[in-house]
Amino acid sequence: MSFRLSYRADPGNPWFSWQYVRDNSDTILAAVREHASLTARAVLIAALVALPLAVVAYWFRTLAGPILALTGVLYTIPSLALFAFLAPYLGIGAITVLSVVVLYALLVIVRNAVAGLNQVPPEVRDAAEGMGYGRWGRLFRIELPLALPGILTGLRLATVSTVALVTVGVVVGRGGLGQLIFAGFQNNFYKAQIMTGTLLCVLLALVLDLILAGVGLLLTPWLRGRPR
Amino acid sequence: MNPIGAAVTWLNDPLNWTNPGGVLDRLGEHLSMSAAAVLLGCLVAWPIGLWLGHTGRGGGAVVLISNLTLAIPTLALLTILPLTFLGFGRPSVVVALAVFAVPPLLANAYTGVRQVDPEARDAARGMGLSGGQLLRRVELPLAVPYLAAGFRTAAVQVVATAALASFVNGGGLGQIIRAGFGLDIAAGGGQILAGGLLVAVLALLVEAILALVERVVTPRPLRRTRGRREPPGGGRGGRQLTRSGTPGGQARSGTWKRTVDR
Numbered sequence: 102m103s104f105r106l107s108y109r110a111d112p113g114n115p116w117f118s119w120q121y122v123r124d125n126s127d128t129i130l131a132a133v134r135e136h137a138s139l140t141a142r143a144v145l146i147a148a149l150v151a152l153p154l155a156v157v158a159y160w161f162r163t164l165a166g167p168i169l170a171l172t173g174v175l176y177t178i179p180s181l182a183l184f185a186f187l188a189p190y191l192g193i194g195a196i197t198v199l200s201v202v203v204l205y206a207l208l209v210i211v212r213n214a215v216a217g218l219n220q221v222p223p224e225v226r227d228a229a230e231g232m233g234y235g236r237w238g239r240l241f242r243i244e245l246p247l248a249l250p251g252i253l254t255g256l257r258l259a260t261v262s263t264v265a266l267v268t269v270g271v272v273v274g275r276g277g278l279g280q281l282i283f284a285g286f287q288n289n290f291y292k293a294q295i296m297t298g299t300l301l302c303v304l305l306a307l308v309l310d311l312i313l314a315g316v317g318l319l320l321t322p323w324l325r326g327r328p329r
Numbered sequence: 330m331n332p333i334g335a336a337v338t339w340l341n342d343p344l345n346w347t348n349p350g351g352v353l354d355r356l357g358e359h360l361s362m363s364a365a366a367v368l369l370g371c372l373v374a375w376p377i378g379l380w381l382g383h384t385g386r387g388g389g390a391v392v393l394i395s396n397l398t399l400a401i402p403t404l405a406l407l408t409i410l411p412l413t414f415l416g417f418g419r420p421s422v423v424v425a426l427a428v429f430a431v432p433p434l435l436a437n438a439y440t441g442v443r444q445v446d447p448e449a450r451d452a453a454r455g456m457g458l459s460g461g462q463l464l465r466r467v468e469l470p471l472a473v474p475y476l477a478a479g480f481r482t483a484a485v486q487v488v489a490t491a492a493l494a495s496f497v498n499g500g501g502l503g504q505i506i507r508a509g510f511g512l513d514i515a516a517g518g519g520q521i522l523a524g525g526l527l528v529a530v531l532a533l534l535v536e537a538i539l540a541l542v543e544r545v546v547t548p549r550p551l552r553r554t555r556g557r558r559e560p561p562g563g564g565r566g567g568r569q570l571t572r573s574g575t576p577g578g579q580a581r582s583g584t585w586k587r588t589v590d591r
Contacts, residue, residue: 265400
């Protein structure tokens with residue numbers, strides 16, 4: 102009985118503690134900053150590579166199969182294995198994390214962008230051709246705008262999964278918030294630290310997702326008010 | 330020595346395979362915990378998904394669950410669950426992996442029932458089938474391709490994620506990679522690469538085998554359109570689909586019909 106009481110009185114290991122957050126605000130902010138910057142850079146690089154790839158897959162139907170198959174195979178490879186492939190060459194550090202994360206984001210964006218481009222109605226394409234649009238004009242004025250919902254879906258998915266994936270970077274010591282979570286686990290399973298890292302991760306994903314959703318609304322005014 | 334040479338050397342050492350904690354041990358752990366997780370995921374997700382699809386409600390919840398789990402880092406679940414009542418060891422790892430198996434299973438079960446032709450459903454009702462009979466005899470068989478696709482997506486994902494169990498010493502092939510990183514990159518580069526290779530090959534093998542299984546269990550009449558319709562679970566397609574469109578039957582049956590026509 103007394104044992105039980107003393108156990109309960111133990112201040113011990115709460116699931117969340119503002120005290121911890123206050124005392125370690127510098128560390129936490131640094132982790133958030135690293136996480137956010139890794140995510141932003143990764144999605145940006147991935148988008149810059151993925152969109153041209155998607156357009157190539159869209160224009161040359163024969164290349165679409167191989168490109169999608171390759172992205173599918175790459176997507177099947179576990180993240181830890183990808184880290185294992187790259188780390189011996191790129192070393193321990195942010196470059197390795199960035200490369201892995203970019204690869205995954207790339208696949209998601211390419212798939213969704215191709216799907217978006219393929220959903221452009223053939224009639225619209227024909228009409229554009231009849232109006233004298235060339236290949237590039239049609240791409241930039243007609244097809245890419247119409248594919249925007251698909252592209253944005255890809256970007257949002259890529260961002261959210263990138264936020265989660267960056268945490269695996271602890272394997273090379275650059276996991277952003279993952280570093281916080283993992284350190285909490287190793288420091289006598291300090292729950293408050295693990296929980297703070299996790300919550301901030303989910304929060305970051307949510308905030309970035311909302312930002313992208315807002316950008317999407319601004320970019321596609323013609324979809325507003327239409328029942329989805 | 331360059332990492333590839335070191336990896337080949339590592340893989341060629343029989344002791345690395347047969348030692349306690351060697352490749353064979355780790356492979357067994359990896360497969361058993363993945364199987365348990367997928368089984369658990371199926372037990373939870375399929376009944377719920379089929380029922381939601383049957384009643385046509387809860388589409389929003391399915392999407393919400395898919396999106397939420399996408400945002401939760403695997404590492405977080407793996408480290409949090411051992412600290413709850415599940416305790417350290419295998420159960421918490423299996424539950425953590427099962428959580429990530431649920432969304433593709435759930436979404437595909439739901440979609441699979443929703444995409445059933447309303448005419449077939451009406452005909453069955455007209456023949457006097459009750460709700461339960463309709464689900465069992467009409468909707469379930471017609472949803473099998475989707476269930477199989479969801480199973481494949483979930484299983485591949487679990488096998489891939491199981492490598493991360495090594496972060497909490499949960500066993501599995503990821504343990505080899507982690508041990509390699511522990512050695513330092515110069516000394517452990519070969520082992521890291523070898524472990525990565527094993528994990529990747531396993532994931533691709535599971536994907537290939539389950540693709541075959543998927544084809545076998547899909548009834549012949551439903552097979553024709555295979556690969557041409559929007560894949561219910563190509564890669565993590567199941568998630569993408571639920572995310573982009575409404576999960577209601579309308580949009581989906583539209584795409585379904587169009588792709589079949591082509």
